[in-house]
Amino acid sequence: MSSASEPHASAFSAAELEFLAEDELIEIVPNLRMDPLNFISGDFGPFRPQIATQVPLWLAVALKKRGKCTIRAPEWMSIDKLSQVLESERDSEKFQPLPFHYVEISRLLFDHAREDIPDIYMVRSLVEDIKDVRFHKIGTGLEIISKERTYALRLKNLSAMEANIVRPFVTRALETLYKLGSSEMIQESDTNRQPPQAMNRGPRTTSRKDGDLILGNIFDINSSSELLLMLRKIIDKDVRN
Amino acid sequence: MAGYYDIDDILAEEELVPSVFQHDANGVGLFDSSDDTDKVIAGSRAELPFWLVRELYLRQLISIRVPPCFDRDSKTREEIGADAAHVDLKSRCAYFYTLGCKIAPLIGDKTIGPFLLVAFRTRYREVLIKAHTLSLSVAPKYLILLTNEEAKLYEAGQSSIVAFKKWRMGGPRFQMAPVLGRKRKPT
Numbered sequence: 001m002s003s004a005s006e007p008h009a010s011a012f013s014a015a016e017l018e019f020l021a022e023d024e025l026i027e028i029v030p031n032l033r034m035d036p037l038n039f040i041s042g043d044f045g046p047f048r049p050q051i052a053t054q055v056p057l058w059l060a061v062a063l064k065k066r067g068k069c070t071i072r073a074p075e076w077m078s079i080d081k082l083s084q085v086l087e088s089e090r091d092s093e094k095f096q097p098l099p100f101h102y103v104e105i106s107r108l109l110f111d112h113a114r115e116d117i118p119d120i121y122m123v124r125s126l127v128e129d130i131k132d133v134r135f136h137k138i139g140t141g142l143e144i145i146s147k148e149r150t151y152a153l154r155l156k157n158l159s160a161m162e163a164n165i166v167r168p169f170v171t172r173a174l175e176t177l178y179k180l181g182s183s184e185m186i187q188e189s190d191t192n193r194q195p196p197q198a199m200n201r202g203p204r205t206t207s208r209k210d211g212d213l214i215l216g217n218i219f220d221i222n223s224s225s226e227l228l229l230m231l232r233k234i235i236d237k238d239v240r241n
Numbered sequence: 242m243a244g245y246y247d248i249d250d251i252l253a254e255e256e257l258v259p260s261v262f263q264h265d266a267n268g269v270g271l272f273d274s275s276d277d278t279d280k281v282i283a284g285s286r287a288e289l290p291f292w293l294v295r296e297l298y299l300r301q302l303i304s305i306r307v308p309p310c311f312d313r314d315s316k317t318r319e320e321i322g323a324d325a326a327h328v329d330l331k332s333r334c335a336y337f338y339t340l341g342c343k344i345a346p347l348i349g350d351k352t353i354g355p356f357l358l359v360a361f362r363t364r365y366r367e368v369l370i371k372a373h374t375l376s377l378s379v380a381p382k383y384l385i386l387l388t389n390e391e392a393k394l395y396e397a398g399q400s401s402i403v404a405f406k407k408w409r410m411g412g413p414r415f416q417m418a419p420v421l422g423r424k425r426k427p428t
Contacts, residue, residue, distance in 0.1 A: 011401065014408030111411065139373055143366050165405050169372060169398035173365055176390065180338060180358045 011167050017160050021104035022058035027072040030063065057105065061112045071113040074099070077106065079119055082126040089133045095157035103131060103161040134159075138166055142173075249389065253336035257288040258344065259306045260298070291340060298347060310334045311341060311353050318356065325363035330388045337388040364391060372398030 012020075023041065029052050036045035037059075044055045052072065055063075063069040075081065076099060085096045099105060106127045114120055141155070153170065155163070244250040266281045281287065286306075289297070297303045310317045310333040320328045330337045338357055345353040364387075371383055372395045384392055 014405055018408070107409070139369070142369055161405070165401045166398075168401050169369070169394060172394050172397050173369075176338065176361060176394070177358075177365075179342065180354070180361055 012164055014161070014164070017101070017164055018104045018108065020160070021101035021108070022056060022061070024057050024099070024101055024105060025054045026057050026060050026074060026105075027052050027054055028060045028063065028069040029072065030069040032068045057108060061108060064113055064116075071109065071116045073109065073113075073117045073123075074105070076102070077109070077117065077123055077127075079122050079126065082123060082130065086126055086130050086133065089130055089137075093137075095134060095137070095155070097157050098130070098159060101160050102127070103159060134162060135165075138162060142166065142170065249336070249393075250339065252389075253339035253343070254292040255290050256308075256334055256336055256340050258291050258294045258308055259286065259288050260294055260303045261286050261306060262303050264302055266302070291343065295343075295347060305344075305348050307348060307350060308334065308340075308344070310337065311344065311350070311356070313350070313352060321356070321360045321363075325360050326367040327386065329386045330360075330364075330391075331385060335389050338390050365394075368395050369398065371395065373402060 029050060030047040031049050032047060033049060034045060034047040036043050036047075041056065044059065045053060047053060047069075060069065060071050064071055076085075085098065089096050106124075109117060110120065110124055117123055138155070138158075142153075153174070262281050262283055262285050265283050268279055269281050289303070294303065294305060298305055307313070309315050310330070312318070317328070317330075317333060334340055338361060341353055341357045345351075345357075368387065368391055384395065387395060
């Protein structure tokens with residue numbers, strides 16, 4: 001299908017996402033004495049031995065590499081929290097809230113701060129499991145796109161990496177579905193049969209009685225970092241009869 | 242004209258469409274190589290690329306016969322109805338959906354739209370599953386069934402998974418600038 005938007009233009013590479021994730025704050029315990037650092041993103045420090053302070057992840061990693069600090073694992077990265085998340089991730093259809101960059105952060109910490117994370121093996125396999133469960137869920141979730149007429153898709157709590165992986169595929173698939181399902185292709189086939197119904201198709205219907213979300217068209221997805229959001233379904237079962 | 246510079250759009254319009262000449266035409270013998278007179282007589286059949294068909298049809302110089310893959314009682318329709326996911330669409334029309342969208346309004350067959358939608362919807366699922374699970378070595382067998390549009394979709398899904406896996410594995414992250422690779426001459 002001819003695509004109006006460059007399909008890959010919106011996708012980040014994994015390394016770029018990792019770069020973005022490095023701006024997240026994390027707590028470190030320095031073992032050096034240093035004045036506050038003034039960055040564009042804010043002031044960090046002062047650094048006093050044994051006094052914990054918040055810094056961006058990239059700074060934490062840089063200090064860690066030089067042996068100038070220990071990193072404190074974020075709150076969510078504990079066996080208790082993670083097993084709880086894994087549990088509910090398995091039980092429910094919904095995605096559990098996790099940090100937006102959890103895949104990237106955990107990888108950075110596992111690589112560079114192995115000895116600072118308590119029970120690293122357990123934590124690591126839990127994170128892996130959670131990730132696998134979520135990916136599987138995304139896969140099955142995408143299958144339902146094809147059941148009805150779908151123009152957008154809402155995935156709540158999806159993390160950056162997950163969204164990035166499905167983005168090229170989903171945007172293309174939706175574009176094609178939209179094109180094939182657009183009114184000029186479909187509507188013609190039954191206008192003569194039931195004209196009033198025909199009003200209801202098209203990408204921008206307003207107000208349905210159950211008040212669900214109305215989304216614009218599928219290209220919104222590209223721009224929304226808050227995640228793919230939106231698409232809407234217009235349900236009309238009798239299109240094909 | 243959507244996608245004037247879009248190569249896929251251009252290639253899709255290269256697909257041949259069977260048509261019938263309504264008038265004699267001089268100087269176009271290459272469409273019908275059976276005689277040397279360099280002309281095509283009314284009523285003769287030829288397969289013309291879609292871009293030409295559209296123009297000629299709008300001038301009512303030819304009439305279009307529905308290509309076999311879209312025809313109402315063709316085998317393709319039955320097969321799509323039976324098991325859409327395993328129909329070899331590529332060999333019938335490499336740009337099945339694009340061409341379908343273009344040709345439907347022209348010939349006014351109202352069943353083509355829903356037909357395309359059903360076909361895509363069923364095949365989409367298969368593409369999705371395969372893109373996310375299939376290893377690269379098995380893929381080629383499956384790929385030959387897909388039309389070009391579907392293959393693109395498949396590749397989009399596949400490549401993002403591969404890129405992610407690569408990132409996870411780690412490995413060298415810095416690439417050396419080509420200039421730096423050169424050995425310095427001992428002086």
